Amino acid sequence: MDSVGTAAREESLDPENWEEMRLLGHRMVDQMMDYLEHVRDRPVWQPIPAGVTGQFHKPLPSAPEGVERSYQDFLRYVLPYPTGNIHPRFWGWVMGNGTAFSMLAEMLAAGMNLNQGGGAQAGSLVEMQVLDWCKEMLGLPGTASGILVSGGSMANLVGLAVARNAKAGYNIRSEGVRGAPRAMVLYASTETHSSVQKGVELLGLGSKAIHKIAVNSRFEIDTSLLREAIHEDRSRGLEPFCVVGNAGTVNTGATDDLTALADLCRQEGLWFHVDGAFGALAALSPELRRIVSGIECADSLAFDLHKWMSMPYEVGCTLVKDAVAHRRAFSLTPDYLEHTTRGIAGSDVWLSDYGVQLSRGFRALKVWMSIKEHGIEKFGRIIRQNVEQARYLADRISREPELELLAPVPMNIVCFRYCGAGGERGELDDLNRELLFELHEKGIAAPSYTILDGKYALRVCITNHRSIRKDYDLLADEVIRIGRELQKRGGGVL
Amino acid sequence: MDSVGTAAREESLDPENWEEMRLLGHRMVDQMMDYLEHVRDRPVWQPIPAGVTGQFHKPLPSAPEGVERSYQDFLRYVLPYPTGNIHPRFWGWVMGNGTAFSMLAEMLAAGMNLNQGGGAQAGSLVEMQVLDWCKEMLGLPGTASGILVSGGSMANLVGLAVARNAKAGYNIRSEGVRGAPRAMVLYASTETHSSVQKGVELLGLGSKAIHKIAVNSRFEIDTSLLREAIHEDRSRGLEPFCVVGNAGTVNTGATDDLTALADLCRQEGLWFHVDGAFGALAALSPELRRIVSGIECADSLAFDLHKWMSMPYEVGCTLVKDAVAHRRAFSLTPDYLEHTTRGIAGSDVWLSDYGVQLSRGFRALKVWMSIKEHGIEKFGRIIRQNVEQARYLADRISREPELELLAPVPMNIVCFRYCGAGGERGELDDLNRELLFELHEKGIAAPSYTILDGKYALRVCITNHRSIRKDYDLLADEVIRIGRELQKRGGGVL
Numbered sequence: 001m002d003s004v005g006t007a008a009r010e011e012s013l014d015p016e017n018w019e020e021m022r023l024l025g026h027r028m029v030d031q032m033m034d035y036l037e038h039v040r041d042r043p044v045w046q047p048i049p050a051g052v053t054g055q056f057h058k059p060l061p062s063a064p065e066g067v068e069r070s071y072q073d074f075l076r077y078v079l080p081y082p083t084g085n086i087h088p089r090f091w092g093w094v095m096g097n098g099t100a101f102s103m104l105a106e107m108l109a110a111g112m113n114l115n116q117g118g119g120a121q122a123g124s125l126v127e128m129q130v131l132d133w134c135k136e137m138l139g140l141p142g143t144a145s146g147i148l149v150s151g152g153s154m155a156n157l158v159g160l161a162v163a164r165n166a167k168a169g170y171n172i173r174s175e176g177v178r179g180a181p182r183a184m185v186l187y188a189s190t191e192t193h194s195s196v197q198k199g200v201e202l203l204g205l206g207s208k209a210i211h212k213i214a215v216n217s218r219f220e221i222d223t224s225l226l227r228e229a230i231h232e233d234r235s236r237g238l239e240p241f242c243v244v245g246n247a248g249t250v251n252t253g254a255t256d257d258l259t260a261l262a263d264l265c266r267q268e269g270l271w272f273h274v275d276g277a278f279g280a281l282a283a284l285s286p287e288l289r290r291i292v293s294g295i296e297c298a299d300s301l302a303f304d305l306h307k308w309m310s311m312p313y314e315v316g317c318t319l320v321k322d323a324v325a326h327r328r329a330f331s332l333t334p335d336y337l338e339h340t341t342r343g344i345a346g347s348d349v350w351l352s353d354y355g356v357q358l359s360r361g362f363r364a365l366k367v368w369m370s371i372k373e374h375g376i377e378k379f380g381r382i383i384r385q386n387v388e389q390a391r392y393l394a395d396r397i398s399r400e401p402e403l404e405l406l407a408p409v410p411m412n413i414v415c416f417r418y419c420g421a422g423g424e425r426g427e428l429d430d431l432n433r434e435l436l437f438e439l440h441e442k443g444i445a446a447p448s449y450t451i452l453d454g455k456y457a458l459r460v461c462i463t464n465h466r467s468i469r470k471d472y473d474l475l476a477d478e479v480i481r482i483g484r485e486l487q488k489r490g491g492g493v494l
Numbered sequence: 495m496d497s498v499g500t501a502a503r504e505e506s507l508d509p510e511n512w513e514e515m516r517l518l519g520h521r522m523v524d525q526m527m528d529y530l531e532h533v534r535d536r537p538v539w540q541p542i543p544a545g546v547t548g549q550f551h552k553p554l555p556s557a558p559e560g561v562e563r564s565y566q567d568f569l570r571y572v573l574p575y576p577t578g579n580i581h582p583r584f585w586g587w588v589m590g591n592g593t594a595f596s597m598l599a600e601m602l603a604a605g606m607n608l609n610q611g612g613g614a615q616a617g618s619l620v621e622m623q624v625l626d627w628c629k630e631m632l633g634l635p636g637t638a639s640g641i642l643v644s645g646g647s648m649a650n651l652v653g654l655a656v657a658r659n660a661k662a663g664y665n666i667r668s669e670g671v672r673g674a675p676r677a678m679v680l681y682a683s684t685e686t687h688s689s690v691q692k693g694v695e696l697l698g699l700g701s702k703a704i705h706k707i708a709v710n711s712r713f714e715i716d717t718s719l720l721r722e723a724i725h726e727d728r729s730r731g732l733e734p735f736c737v738v739g740n741a742g743t744v745n746t747g748a749t750d751d752l753t754a755l756a757d758l759c760r761q762e763g764l765w766f767h768v769d770g771a772f773g774a775l776a777a778l779s780p781e782l783r784r785i786v787s788g789i790e791c792a793d794s795l796a797f798d799l800h801k802w803m804s805m806p807y808e809v810g811c812t813l814v815k816d817a818v819a820h821r822r823a824f825s826l827t828p829d830y831l832e833h834t835t836r837g838i839a840g841s842d843v844w845l846s847d848y849g850v851q852l853s854r855g856f857r858a859l860k861v862w863m864s865i866k867e868h869g870i871e872k873f874g875r876i877i878r879q880n881v882e883q884a885r886y887l888a889d890r891i892s893r894e895p896e897l898e899l900l901a902p903v904p905m906n907i908v909c910f911r912y913c914g915a916g917g918e919r920g921e922l923d924d925l926n927r928e929l930l931f932e933l934h935e936k937g938i939a940a941p942s943y944t945i946l947d948g949k950y951a952l953r954v955c956i957t958n959h960r961s962i963r964k965d966y967d968l969l970a971d972e973v974i975r976i977g978r979e980l981q982k983r984g985g986g987v988l
Contacts, residue, residue, distance in 0.1 A: 010879060010962045010963065011872070011875065011876065011879070012876070012959045013591075013593045013804050013868060013872070013876060013959040014530070014531075014593070014594065014959070014960065015594050015595070018527060018531045018594075021527060021594050021595065021598075022523060022524060022527045024598065025520075025523035025527065025598050026519075026520050026523055028523075028598055028601065028602060029519035029520055029522075029523060029601075030516060032519075032602065032605040033512060033515060033516045033519065035605060035606075036508070036605060037508075037512045045614075045615075045837075045838050047614060047840075048615075048616060048619070052616070052619075053619060055619075056619035056620065056622065056623040057623070057626075058623065059630070060626075060627040060630045060631060060865070060870050061865060061866055061869050061870060062870055063869040063871065064866075064867060064868050064869040064872065065866045065867065065869065066867065067595050067867050069866065070595075070866040070867050071863070073866065074599075074602060074863060077616060077619075078606070078616040078620060078859070079602075079606065079616075080616075081615055081616035082606050082607075082608045082615055082616070082617075083608040083609045083613060083617070083838065084615075084838060085607065085608065085609060086606070086607055092838060093609075093830070093831075095609055095853070096607070097507075098604060098605070098607035099507045099508070100508065100509050100512075100515050100605075101509070101515065101561050101564075102604065103601055103604040103605040103607075104515075104518065104519050104522055104601065105568075106600050106601055106603075106604035107522065107523075107597055107598065107600060108522060108526060108568060108573075109600075109806075110592060110596065110597040110599075110600035110601070110806040110807075111526040111530060111592070111594075111597040111806075112572070112573065112576050112580070113576075113579065113580050113590070113591065113592035113597075113806045113807060114576045114579065114807075115577045115579060115587075115589050115807060116807075119577060120539075120541060120542060121539075121542075121575055121576055121577045121578075122542060122546070122571060122572040122573075122574075122575035122576070123576075123577070125542070125546075125547060125549075125550035125571075126550065129550040129551070129552065132554075133554040136553070136554045137554060150644055150851055150854075150855070151852070151853045151854075152852070152853065153850055153851050153852045154850060154851065157850060161696060164698075172698075172700065173695045173700065173701060174695075174700055174701050174702050175700045175702060176671060176677075176695075176698055176699045176700025176703060177670060177671040177672055177698035177699075178671055178672055178674070178677060178700070179700065183670075183672060194826050194831065194852070195852055197826060198824070198826055198850065198852075201667045201668075201670075202655060202697065202850065203696065203697070203698050204658075204666075204670055204671035204697050204698015205670045205671075205698065206666065206667065206668050206669045206670025206671070206672070206673065207667060207668050208668050208669060208670070209670060250830055251829075251830055304853075306853065306855075307853075310507050312603075312604040312605075312607045312855070313604075313607060313608075313610075313853060313854070313855030313856065314851075314853065314854065314855040330692070332688050332691060332692055333688075334688045335745075335944050336587070336744055336745055336942065336943070336944040337587075337688065338943070340927075340931075342931045342934070342935065343539075343930060343931045343933075343934035343935060344539050344577065344578060344586060344934050344940055344942075345942070346541075346931075356647055356648060356651060356692065356696065357644055357647050357648065357808075358645070358646070358647045358688070358689055358692075359589070359645045359646065359647070359798075359800065359801075359807060359808065360644075360645075360807070360808065361644070361800075361806070361807030361808040362807065365568070366604075369564045369565070369568060371554070371555060372555055372558075372559045372563065372564040372567065373558060373560065373561050373564050374507060374558050375555050375556050375558040375559070376555065376556055377556045377557065378505070378507070378558065382505065382506070382507060385504060385505070433834075436837060437834075437836045437837045437840075439837075440836070440837035441836065441837060446838060448830065448838075448839070449830070449832070450829050450830040451829040459830065465506045465507040465508075466506050466508065468504045469504065
């Protein structure tokens with residue numbers, strides 16, 4: 001076969017014109033830097049016009065539209081309609097902002113495009129370094145294992161999978177959940193995040209295996225009730241195997257008494273899993289560390305780096321004290337994945353042995369580069385700043401007779417509502433719901449919402465390195481202004 | 495509190511000097527474009543020197559090192575030591591290359607940093623558009639549901655979770671696997687990827703629930719044996735619920751008779767899951783489509799976009815024909831996630847209801863922009879080109895008396911070995927293992943390896959848009975050259 005003729009026929013997905021692609025890259029960098037630098041000047045969020053929605057019901061393009069058209073469509077139809085979470089006045093759910101430098105690190109990772117499943121490549125070194133730093137940050141021993149995952153849901157799933165397998169007492173990977181002589185049950189407070197339930201369902205234990213324990217007035221698990229439940233379950237023939245502790249609950253930022261839970265787990269022979277999605281990171285601030293004291297006793301610890309560590313999505317982490325148990329839960333090596341002593345597969349580090357994924361992206365790079373960029377102390381200061389901002393807002397709310405604080409503020413979450421002249425419970429729920437819609441729709445600020453003791457609450461969750469105190473003053477002012485307006489308009493609009 | 499004094503004290507993770515960050519971004523774009531443009535001039539892979547490894551055992555940096563130092567460390571210690579998979583002569587395991595434009599798209603996604611869990615933001619529209627395109631590409635109905643996931647392992651897990659829950663016949667999310675009156679079992683060929691086993695273990699069914707069915711000489715599942723196994727299992731009191739079909743097995747690229755499997759599943763009332771990690775994409779080429787015919791009958795279909803679609807890691811996809819069953823397997827809405835009619839949470843699209851993750855990154859953007867860039871026909875041509883290259887290499891191997899083809903080449907995988915003057919089985923295994931190490935260590939080419947009928951095989955898996963025919967000639971030449979050398983040296987080195 002004529003190799004010249006052949007080469008001429010062959011095509012690739014590489015640019016025909018590298019210089020054009022390079023210049024496009026420069027324009028993208030410029031426009032994204034503008035976008036980030038001036039985020040404060042834009043509304044937090046805006047609704048998507050129907051005309052834009054219509055752009056996303058197109059048939060599969062068969063012919064090329066080219067890079068310029070694709071980018072223009074991005075600028076026109078995508079960029080103006082974000083979730084809002086990079087804005088200084090976004091405090092909804094639990095989200096992070098990201099940073100300019102970690103955005104660039106994501107580009108580098110995508111260009112290298114290495115597969116972090118394992119093997120002899122620098123990505124494994126970077127991820128192991130990041131995992132070592134995570135252990136150091138949170139006080140786990142250097143002998144612990146870990147893995148970077150997509151986020152808190154996967155981090156909890158990995159931790160709970162190791163717990164299930166390690167505590168089963170038989171080969172559950174082969175025999176399955178049906179092989180257990182007694183039904184395995186675990187414990188968590190009523191304030192525990194839904195991802196724990198999702199994980200337990202996925203693991204085949206069934207959500208009824210989660211015994212929900214009531215909380216005290218600070219929304220922390222009642223450890224005496226927990227101990228009673230464990231003993232009662234044992235006497236009923238069930239097999240308690242795990243307690244899930246919370247470091248920062250999603251509703252109010254409460255942290256369970258982790259030291260007490262660790263002690264209890266040790267006494268009862270249970271696995272201690274901590275869901276520290278955002279709260280675990282309080283450990284980075286010397287002033288806040290006591291809030292999560294006991295976290296270093298976790299058998300497994302799940303937390304996110306794309307929330308309070310401000311990395312772009314997606315990156316979370318699971319750390320496991322017993323590295324052997326961790327590996328034993330996930331390792332699986334068929335012939336085509338056999339690890340070798342030399343060549344590309346010649347490596348001791350196979351991160352795919354510690355989680356669900358076989359192919360894995362290079363999410364470690366942005367973490368490594370960002371921690372080097374700022375140093376960990378600065379992350380600790382930002383976290384402390386957010387907690388001080390939460391107290392500042394709570395203080396302002398306490399001083400405003402028209403506002404009502406609905407929960408303690410132990411960390412970075414403030415739940416409150418507008419009351420004004422008061423009203424029936426249902427009326428105030430409707431008023432505050434409408435108030436939240438106005439805050440969103442006018443692009444003023446983005447708290448989210450929850451229900452606390454049956455009351456609709458505006459929920460301000462502060463994991464935002466861009467917020468400054470005057471943003472919270474503006475929020476309080478606007479809630480009062482809109483609340484008064486709505487109450488004046490009365491039942492009509494509500 | 496003095497707001498000026500306060501503002502002065504507050505800090506953020508934004509750059510102090512945006513202009514400096516912008517210029518750094520330009521340099522990064524330039525260096526990554528050089529890196530991609532000239533990838534052919536570098537070795538496929540190189541071992542990491544001990545001095546570099548030592549750079550990744552540093553204590554957690556407390557003080558900032560700054561962006562320049564972080565980037566220099568990346569250039570020095572990370573960039574030169576990749577997996578190799580972006581190189582034109584990388585054919586190991588199953589990996590993709592990525593592209594220049596999709597690298598830039600990842601930067602845009604990281605800058606917007608939106609949360610794809612749901613809500614009224616453009617990312618949901620982009621992902622729904624991409625999912626519609628995926629259905630169109632693979633022949634699934636528009637009423638099917640889908641979700642982008644981290645890759646094939648998660649894609650299989652999601653599909654199998656829906657299968658388990660839909661076929662349980664009771665509320666398995668609440669009751670767990672123990673609630674089943676009879677043990678649920680599923681079927682897959684002996685050539686099925688390990689991620690299916692990993693998924694089944696995670697789901698609590700236990701790996702013994704997978705009844706492995708033997709393959710024929712083409713490495714395709716024996717459907718008569720499968721039918722017998724189902725009937726026998728029923729008579730033994732087991733509950734067959736699912737058949738996993740392969741579109742492109744990992745060892746040899748074999749595709750099961752998907753039409754026959756679909757018929758069988760219909761007759762027997764079983765869920766039909768297809769693992770089409772790379773093979774599903776053969777559907778994009780009109781000339782290859784018949785290989786995977788029947789794939790459109792899948793109840794759930796798992797495949798990757800970071801393999802044969804050349805997107806950077808991570809992006810895979812699960813499509814599910816019964817959207818209600820899909821949502822029912824994963825949807826969970828506590829108070830703090832209540833969907834609303836207006837504001838940021840005012841959206842019909844909550845992709846977190848269709849998978850494990852709650853927070854989700856914007857992996858859809860690179861897919862949307864890349865498909866627009868090239869048009870889908872070009873992806874089909876690249877896939878066909880790879881299959882033709884596999885045939886070209888197989889043909890060359892058949893013509894070389896010193897080389898032995900070890901399996902049929904139905905798609906894009908070529909398994910072969912150097913035989914030369916022949917030898918005992920163990921000797922040839924050792925020789926070919928050594929030969930592969932040399933290919934890797936000299937940076938010549940990167941096949942991987944597997945065991946077929948007890949023989950060590952060099953395995954060339956072609957999902958590489960950068961390879962041209964002369965790369966395969968070079969591979970064959972080098973295998974012969976190194977093989978002769980090793981055989982001449984004899985037992986001493988082996």
